[in-house]
Amino acid sequence: MSSPVLKSPLSKSLRIALIQLKAGADKAANLAKVSKYIDDAVAGSKTKLDLVMLPECFNSPYAVDQFRNYAELIPQGETTNALASLARKHKIFIVGGSIPELDPSLDNKIFNTSLTFSPEGEIIAKHRKTHLFDIDIPNGITFKELVTLTGGDKATVFKLGEFGNVGLGICYDIRFPELASIASRSPYNSFAMFYPGAFNTTTGPLHWHLLARSRAVDNELFTVLCSPARDVEGGGYQAYGHSLVADPLGNIIAEAGEGEEILYAELDKDLLPKAREGIPVHYQRRFDVYGDFVGEGRAKVSDL
Numbered sequence: 001m002s003s004p005v006l007k008s009p010l011s012k013s014l015r016i017a018l019i020q021l022k023a024g025a026d027k028a029a030n031l032a033k034v035s036k037y038i039d040d041a042v043a044g045s046k047t048k049l050d051l052v053m054l055p056e057c058f059n060s061p062y063a064v065d066q067f068r069n070y071a072e073l074i075p076q077g078e079t080t081n082a083l084a085s086l087a088r089k090h091k092i093f094i095v096g097g098s099i100p101e102l103d104p105s106l107d108n109k110i111f112n113t114s115l116t117f118s119p120e121g122e123i124i125a126k127h128r129k130t131h132l133f134d135i136d137i138p139n140g141i142t143f144k145e146l147v148t149l150t151g152g153d154k155a156t157v158f159k160l161g162e163f164g165n166v167g168l169g170i171c172y173d174i175r176f177p178e179l180a181s182i183a184s185r186s187p188y189n190s191f192a193m194f195y196p197g198a199f200n201t202t203t204g205p206l207h208w209h210l211l212a213r214s215r216a217v218d219n220e221l222f223t224v225l226c227s228p229a230r231d232v233e234g235g236g237y238q239a240y241g242h243s244l245v246a247d248p249l250g251n252i253i254a255e256a257g258e259g260e261e262i263l264y265a266e267l268d269k270d271l272l273p274k275a276r277e278g279i280p281v282h283y284q285r286r287f288d289v290y291g292d293f294v295g296e297g298r299a300k301v302s303d304l
């Protein structure tokens, strides 16, 4: 199939800041830190920022036995309110990392949930981590989210205002290429996948960059990964850090270190059509050979 002349799914270049911070046990202090970092990111940006992103579990320790203690209702909880007012204050989109969510309508189950806010402070996306991080690597890492969390049951794609559509996944979700495929294909045609994620010092060096670049190249879109900072003094779970942005050709165009940091990047609207025109895999899929799970009525996609 020949490639059509392409209009970019990203209508205007997007300027973003990723806040790589470490969270402690004091939720109020974590929220105060987020507020200060977002103020600093906006003030320190050379051009007007469009979007700020936070890491997975930015207002609680990343620990199975703590999720219920920190869980909040959505949208009534204090973290939702705090992020909504920061989005309004700075007139920016906020991809709000993730928080433990308590859902009384589902037997008080706990989810690992990511919210995105519009510059007016409205919730425009809600993704519940679909694939729970449940692994056991001898002499490496054992982590069992399934002990206290329930997995979400939908892929999440939404409209980021005038910029275009994006998809959202959380951490371990990046290992499952299907969510990014759903977001990138018709009828969604997203320009980016956002993944708040807290990889660790065992699997981070192995796969963090590889997965970001793979999802980007598979789908010819941007991937944006925001991690907590490493917490050497605090002990407990050690996040990998290295928040990063990969472009639609798989190049890493911005990358943080391991400590607390604000990472700036620009998603250039012209890169995406160039990638898809040059290497037109986007139009060469052989659904007659392997079928297609994306499209009207097939995949379960959040309609928020």
Ligand SMILES: O=C(O)CCC(=O)C(=O)O
Residues within 6 Å of the ligand: 056, 132, 133, 170, 171, 172, 173, 175, 197, 198, 199, 200, 203, 204, 207
């Ligand atoms: O997939 C990995 O290696 C790490 C995943 C993870 O840390 C998470 O889902 O929170």
